[in-house]
Amino acid sequence: MDNPPHETLDCNSTNVSLQLSLATESDLHRFTVCQFDAFYNGPDHDFLEIIFPGPPTDENIVKVYKRQLALREQHGLSTVLKVEDTKTGAIVAGAQWSISSGVDDNARHLKHQLANVDWCGEEGSDRQKYAQWVMDEFLGRRIERMQGPHASLDLCFCHPSYQRRGAGTQLVRWGCRRADELGIPAFVEATATGTRLYEQNGFIVTEAVRLHDSKRWGKDRTPVVYNFMWRPPKPQIARPDI
């Protein structure tokens, strides 16, 4: 498949109209380009190099969106959202929510969490072993804590030129509304920038995670840090029997 050339997004206008909708498969290349622009312009490079290894070349972008697509297809519980600039049609922000509303759903979701990190570094290399350790720690926390029906915000980003215009809020609220309708808790692993946005939408930091083991991986590795966040379920109002 030929991918379109990368768009350079630059938004100087103060009067921008942003529209939230479901992303389709044909959006995924542009979605992932925006994802790389958002994350690689932020401060959290060490974890990024493991979950979506850069640099943001077309080859790396395609690898990432194919891996994300394959994972989604395996458990079938995820919804991908995009936010477009209605004037230009450019994708400027995006998110993925996974809603695991039943007991079976949850087992299906958790089963696909365990990752074999074969996408990062050469087979048997130190880089790959380190990435595997980080992912095991990261996913281990998920599996332990995201028990029972829940919603999880797996991915959330906004292009730097479009930040602070409410796109992130729209993406977060979409899943919070569904979680509230179902009376289930929500989770997110937040970067420092994301934490404030999630707090404004009812999430609470339950652990400031710092993944670091200098004895095993050497002193020079920068710790992987993020906040594990939880949003309590909204109590359901019992409907009177008629």
Ligand SMILES: CC(C)(COP(=O)(O)OP(=O)(O)OC[C@H]1O[C@@H](n2cnc3c(N)ncnc32)[C@H](O)[C@@H]1OP(=O)(O)O)[C@@H](O)C(=O)NCCC(=O)NCCS
């Ligand atoms: C975190 C992130 C997704 C937020 O996206 P965003 O679209 O800027 O989010 P919002 O615009 O909804 O909210 C951000 C701020 O803008 C403010 N804001 C929202 N609409 C606004 C508007 N129309 N005018 C001015 N400010 C506005 C919000 O109140 C919020 O302010 P605060 O941080 O002072 O509390 C984005 O910064 C990002 O992609 N960062 C890099 C990747 C990343 O870390 N993602 C999170 C992974 S967990």
